[in-house]
Amino acid sequence: MFSWILALALALVLWGLATAYMWLVKRRKTEIRHGLAALAGLRWREFSQIVRQAMADQRNLLPLTDSEDNDRGTSSDFLLQQNAQRWLVSCKHGRAYRFDATAVNELASAMRLTGAEGGLLITxxxxxxxxxxxxxxxxxxxFDERNLWQLLKPYVSDDMRQTVTGIAQREAARHTGIAGLAALTIGLLAGMGYLTMQTDEAALSPVSAALAPAEVRSADAGDAATPVATRAETPAATAPVDATTQIADPDPATLLRYQQSVSKTLARTPGVVSGIWLTRSTLSVERSGDDAAVWPLICQELERYPALRTVRVQLNPRPGVEESVRWRQCRTY
Structure with a gap:
């Protein structure tokens, strides 16, 4: 039950983070992109009128009273004034414009020629x-692609503004739904992984728990005053398992004795360094010999025990040899 609670919590956290990003960051970027495209689709006269209105409201920059200065045709540059000070506004209408220091210096030169106190580059x-x-x-x-839409958004038509914001909201909602499905999938995978890990631990715990009682019972048959560490090393506890008394479905304590016997025998087998049980059905073998030499010896030992004949054997690479991990079985079900 806890694994599914964990999965749900993880999915909700991931979905919450994705939702915050989609609506607070991604939606704003989408709106700016579509807003700039909408502005670029306007005619020059419409665009310049919006810019003039924005400058009047936000910068108090008004048209010049001198008709000669206002009569500049359809030039992208026009003069505005604020408290008798002139400002040169350069409107470069279109998404294709790219400006560097040289272009800015040209605008500065035009400012000096017109006697402007300051300038604005809008594109x-x-x-x-x-x-x-x-x-x-x-x-x-x-004011360029980074901040122009925020400047002019209040002055465009309601239809344009609603269209742009609507597109951004619908795209954010769609991406939020996709993120929700992805978060749910990740949560389910995490929950299943946790559940599998708990199941493996539960399967190993009876085997580990049976070790101490088995040692105690062996020691009780001998001298009760013998220390525990000494009792665990008595011949009764380390005696090899008799192959004639094997059973196919042993209890956990018996299966543990089988596994211990296999590990001890493999440690003395030529070409084998050690055999360690990772789980009840997985044996990890460290070896120094070739597969062809050590594999028959490993199977010979495992096949002595009916309960261990079908276990998976993980053959680890030999030290200093470029090999991959191999998985084999002496017998199949």
Whole structure:
């Protein structure tokens, strides 16, 4: 039961993190991307009117009273004023624009020619790091693909704004659903893994628990005053298992004695370094000899015990030899 509670908790945590990312980060990036595309689809006159309105509301930059300065045709640069100070606004309409320090210096030169106190570079394109550094030196404020949508969003039409935000919300909802399924899958896998681990531990625990009682019973048949460590080493506890008394379905204590006997015998077998039981049905063998030489000896020992004839044997690579781990069985079910 605890494994499934753990799986549910893990799935909820992962889904919560994914949801936060989708709605707080990914949705905002999606909205900016579609918003810039919508702005780029406007005609120049519509785009420039939105920019002028935004500058008037947020920067208090108003059209010049001098008609000569306002009469600049369809140029992407136009002058605005704030408290009798001129500002040159350069609107580069389109997503393809890429600006560096050279382009910013050209705008700075135009500012000096028109007597502007400051400048604004507005584009749906991109201004690189050198351009941003140069703009800061030249008192030019930059609005590009990183922050232009936030600036102009309140001034676009309601239909455009709702369309862009709707697309971003639907995409975030779809990705949140996908993330929920992925989180549930990961949680289920984690729960199944935990359950499998607990099952393996439960299967091994009776075998381990049976070791102490078996030693005590062997010691009780001898001298009761003998220390426990000495009793565990008496011949009664270490005597080899008689092959004529094997049973196919032994109790845990008997199976443990079989496994101990196999491990001791393999440790004395030529070409075999050790045999260690990883689980009730898995024997890990460290070897120094070739498979062809040691495998018959391993099977000869395992087949003495009906309960161990079908166990899996993990043959580990020999020291200093480039080999892969091999899994074999002496007999199949």
């Amino acid at each position: 749906e394109g991109h201004v690189n790091r050198d351009g941003l550094n140069e703009a800061q030196k030249q008192s030019i404020e930059v």
